[in-house]
Amino acid sequence: MDKETKNILILLGGGIATFGILILLDKLTKKEKEIILPGYRIGKEIKESDITKKFYSELEKLEEEFKNKGIVFENIPGNLFKRNPRDEAHKAIIRRIKKEYPDFGSKVESIISELKKYARDKYKGEWTVYIFEWKRKPTTQFLYYLNRVANIPAFGFHTVGLAVDIVPFNNIHKRWSWDLKNNAVNDLFNKLGELARKHGLVWGGDWKTFKDYPHIQVGGTILNIKDASVYMPLIEMNDTIKSQVG
Numbered sequence: 001m002d003k004e005t006k007n008i009l010i011l012l013g014g015g016i017a018t019f020g021i022l023i024l025l026d027k028l029t030k031k032e033k034e035i036i037l038p039g040y041r042i043g044k045e046i047k048e049s050d051i052t053k054k055f056y057s058e059l060e061k062l063e064e065e066f067k068n069k070g071i072v073f074e075n076i077p078g079n080l081f082k083r084n085p086r087d088e089a090h091k092a093i094i095r096r097i098k099k100e101y102p103d104f105g106s107k108v109e110s111i112i113s114e115l116k117k118y119a120r121d122k123y124k125g126e127w128t129v130y131i132f133e134w135k136r137k138p139t140t141q142f143l144y145y146l147n148r149v150a151n152i153p154a155f156g157f158h159t160v161g162l163a164v165d166i167v168p169f170n171n172i173h174k175r176w177s178w179d180l181k182n183n184a185v186n187d188l189f190n191k192l193g194e195l196a197r198k199h200g201l202v203w204g205g206d207w208k209t210f211k212d213y214p215h216i217q218v219g220g221t222i223l224n225i226k227d228a229s230v231y232m233p234l235i236e237m238n239d240t241i242k243s244q245v246g
């Protein structure tokens, strides 16, 4: 089994484990949902909510269980919100991706260098792009979910490093931008989508329900179902969680 397939199976296991958490989310009263769920108001209540803390600590336990099985999750943020982003940061990330996933890493490398060249030729140095974020722990993903910047509550492709976010950066104003009303930003995101498709990756801007313009991830991986049995222990975790919370 190659590493990509193996890690997608980890995601499946994690996703099924997260399902226990989603079941609990579903059991919340309307008032509790108003405090915790994306789409509802976000504020001080989130940070202080006992329910939020409970989910967070469940995920921490889950991360610990994965760790005991030799699967360690980490946050590798890249240039995330840096005021002076640097090419070295994403070059280092690309090296790590290539080491872990030669195929995916090479594609990311090609996409970013083609996109940088496109930005340079067209916007004469005013705009460029950087890798904004690579890996994300399930607990971090959960915080994103609560803040409505992600639609997956815990385990996603970033968890195992099979997704990367690439964001336009304005060199003059020293500012990141996601603003689609800005022609250059809109253009750079669309170019990212075009390049991702060209290299056989999936672009978040093509999703129907939750548009995620900076996001690219592996595509077209075919799962071998019989390999899934290797990850049955992860699936069992789901029952552990359900019994703990429900």
Ligand SMILES: [Zn+2]
Binding pocket: 158, 163, 164, 165, 212, 214, 215, 216
């Ligand atoms: Zn992403």
